[in-house]
Amino acid sequence: MVREGGAAEGLSLLHLARSTRKTGRWGDRLFRLLIRAAALALLGIVLGLVIVMIRAALPSIRAFGWSFLFTSKWDPVAEHFGALPLIYGTIVSAVLALLIAVPLGIGAAVYLSEVAPSWIRPPISFLVELLAAVPSVVYGLWGVFVLAPWLRTQVQPALGSTLGFLPLFQGPPYGVGMLAAGIILAIMVVPFIIAVSREVLLAVPNAQREAALALGATRWETTRLAVLRYARSGLTGAVLLGLGRALGETMAVTMVIGNRPEISASLFAPGYTMASMIANEFAEATSDLYLSALIEVGLLLFVVTVVVNALARLLVWSVGGTVKAVRE
Amino acid sequence: MKARARRIVNTTMGWLTALSAMVVVLPLILILVFLVYQGASTVNLDFFTRLPKPVGEPGGGMANAIVGTLILVGLASCLGLPLGILGGVYLAESQDRRLPWVIRFLADVLNGVPSIVIGIFAYTVVVLPLRRFSALAGGFALAVIMLPIVLRTTEEMVRLVPASLREAALALGIPEWKVILRIVLPTARAGIITGVMVSIARIAGETAPLLFTAFGNRFWHQGLLQPIAALPLQIFAYAIAPYDDWHRQAWAGALVLIVMIFSSSLVARIVTKGRYSGLR
Numbered sequence: 001m002v003r004e005g006g007a008a009e010g011l012s013l014l015h016l017a018r019s020t021r022k023t024g025r026w027g028d029r030l031f032r033l034l035i036r037a038a039a040l041a042l043l044g045i046v047l048g049l050v051i052v053m054i055r056a057a058l059p060s061i062r063a064f065g066w067s068f069l070f071t072s073k074w075d076p077v078a079e080h081f082g083a084l085p086l087i088y089g090t091i092v093s094a095v096l097a098l099l100i101a102v103p104l105g106i107g108a109a110v111y112l113s114e115v116a117p118s119w120i121r122p123p124i125s126f127l128v129e130l131l132a133a134v135p136s137v138v139y140g141l142w143g144v145f146v147l148a149p150w151l152r153t154q155v156q157p158a159l160g161s162t163l164g165f166l167p168l169f170q171g172p173p174y175g176v177g178m179l180a181a182g183i184i185l186a187i188m189v190v191p192f193i194i195a196v197s198r199e200v201l202l203a204v205p206n207a208q209r210e211a212a213l214a215l216g217a218t219r220w221e222t223t224r225l226a227v228l229r230y231a232r233s234g235l236t237g238a239v240l241l242g243l244g245r246a247l248g249e250t251m252a253v254t255m256v257i258g259n260r261p262e263i264s265a266s267l268f269a270p271g272y273t274m275a276s277m278i279a280n281e282f283a284e285a286t287s288d289l290y291l292s293a294l295i296e297v298g299l300l301l302f303v304v305t306v307v308v309n310a311l312a313r314l315l316v317w318s319v320g321g322t323v324k325a326v327r328e
Numbered sequence: 329m330k331a332r333a334r335r336i337v338n339t340t341m342g343w344l345t346a347l348s349a350m351v352v353v354l355p356l357i358l359i360l361v362f363l364v365y366q367g368a369s370t371v372n373l374d375f376f377t378r379l380p381k382p383v384g385e386p387g388g389g390m391a392n393a394i395v396g397t398l399i400l401v402g403l404a405s406c407l408g409l410p411l412g413i414l415g416g417v418y419l420a421e422s423q424d425r426r427l428p429w430v431i432r433f434l435a436d437v438l439n440g441v442p443s444i445v446i447g448i449f450a451y452t453v454v455v456l457p458l459r460r461f462s463a464l465a466g467g468f469a470l471a472v473i474m475l476p477i478v479l480r481t482t483e484e485m486v487r488l489v490p491a492s493l494r495e496a497a498l499a500l501g502i503p504e505w506k507v508i509l510r511i512v513l514p515t516a517r518a519g520i521i522t523g524v525m526v527s528i529a530r531i532a533g534e535t536a537p538l539l540f541t542a543f544g545n546r547f548w549h550q551g552l553l554q555p556i557a558a559l560p561l562q563i564f565a566y567a568i569a570p571y572d573d574w575h576r577q578a579w580a581g582a583l584v585l586i587v588m589i590f591s592s593s594l595v596a597r598i599v600t601k602g603r604y605s606g607l608r
Binding site for chain 1: 334335337338341342344345346347348349351352353355356358359362363366410411412413414415417418419421422427428430431434435436437438440441442443444445446447448449451452453472475476479503504505506508509529530532533534535536539540543560563564567568575578579582585586589590593
């Protein structure tokens with residue numbers, strides 16, 4: 001936006017020009033150096049992060065090698081560390097979250113970009129943005145005192161008595177556990193999926209829609225055949241971004257997952273994730289090897305989220321949508 | 329398919345998408361309702377002016393944690409804002425091809441890194457050398473989280489400044505650095521402030537990176553090189569403790585935190601209202 005008041009503007013510009021004729025050249029050079037340095041600081045931080053973490057994780061990598069990923073004994077006293085239960089817990093809780101969040105998120109995004117009357121779109125988008133702004137610890141608080149008791153007294157007994165023949169829904173209803181973590185994560189991830197999917201859907205050219213409508217398709221057929229199919233890879237990107245979020249989410253999960261490093265088929269059972277293991281034990285790690293093992297868990301989490309995010313971005317870029325910060 | 333069947337499918341799917349939008353928004357409403365219902369009665373003057381009481385004694389507040397959060401956000405801003413804004417200017421203005429692309433990509437990568445990992449980073453580069461948990465370490469961790477957000481929004485907003493404005497200034501012989509500082513940045517001010525408020529709203533609620541950097545403190549902080557309390561940390565500690573009194577305090581803290589965060593997001597919205605409307 002251009003500021004108004006041309007004449008005054010022009011005069012002040014002239015004044016500025018006169019006052020700085022001499023300082024121009026070295027000023028420019030200095031300024032360029034300064035902004036370049038600021039940008040390079042980010043490069044430095046990311047490189048530093050990678051180097052520092054690899055170095056700190058090295059003792060653990062040397063001590064356990066690949067068995068770190070494939071054994072499931074996490075025993076700080078005997079100093080034996082295997083991260084399999086954490087990896088399992090992280091993946092299961094994230095997948096569970098996506099199973100809930102993806103249909104809802106894409107459905108809501110379709111509603112916002114294709115179906116809803118235009119007056120209703122801003123308020124709903126606003127609420128979704130607020131949902132993204134709620135801090136993790138507040139979700140956790142709500143999860144512990146509202147969601148988990150509800151699951152324990154209502155949902156889990158009902159699931160157990162109807163679908164209890166499946167190993168997924170067996171065992172005592174604790175409330176806290178994998179199921180609670182999955183639901184909380186779904187709530188937290190859904191705003192991101194909606195925001196990115198909506199961008200992607202809005203980037204679909206209108207000619208796509210018009211062509212389908214002109215052939216006599218109903219609105220749903222247009223959405224399904226002309227819009228969703230066109231936006232497929234971008235939507236996959238949105239889902240992957242959600243996955244990246246879900247894998248690294250810490251506080252809320254730590255508060256509701258039960259924090260027990262065991263692998264269990266049942267969704268009612270407590271579990272543990274990589275992020276919540278770090279959150280719980282990092283400040284208390286007594287030996288160097290213990291700390292190093294926790295940092296290796298962090299490194300693992302870093303690598304996985306970077307890969308997932310990079311893939312997601314490539315996919316979203318490919319349809320011309322932009323992944324802009326909804327507080328990403 | 330018959331026309332009627334197609335119509336029915338059309339309407340059903342329309343309603344299903346509307347339903348999913350409603351289901352998505354429902355938890356927000358539930359959470360807000362519970363926050364007010366459980367927390368409002370504990371939020372009083374004491375809450376903002378008193379220190380936490382020991383277990384068993386009713387009353388007390390979270391004054392230290394509220395101040396702590398403000399200090400941590402301030403520290404993070406001191407480091408993150410200048411770097412982010414100047415770096416954003418670089419991304420928007422640079423004629424280079426490769427470096428800006430790399431920085432942009434890394435900013436997006438950093439944005440997706442889980443905050444707990446950034447906590448580990450701050451632990452190894454600040455806590456270990458100083459041999460103590462400190463406000464400084466917490467502020468550093470939060471700065472790293474805020475940096476990519478500020479950087480990318482600044483870049484976008486600087487790009488929006490019309491080239492004609494810049495050219496007019498340059499044509500008058502004003503050096504580039506002054507054009508940027510006095511003309512480009514002030515023109516993009518509203519958008520940059522929005523980015524800043526968004527990033528502040530984000531870091532104010534962060535808990536994970538503070539667990540082993542700022543660490544928390546039940547008393548007033550003793551300078552930047554000592555552990556410091558933060559509202560999210562206090563909420564976490566109180567929520568997982570087994571005392572009803574503390575749970576009530578945790579709800580109250582969460583209510584205060586949410587109000588703080590929503591109001592800074594609201595400021596962001598008001599500042600941009602009407603401008604850049606196509607850009608959110």
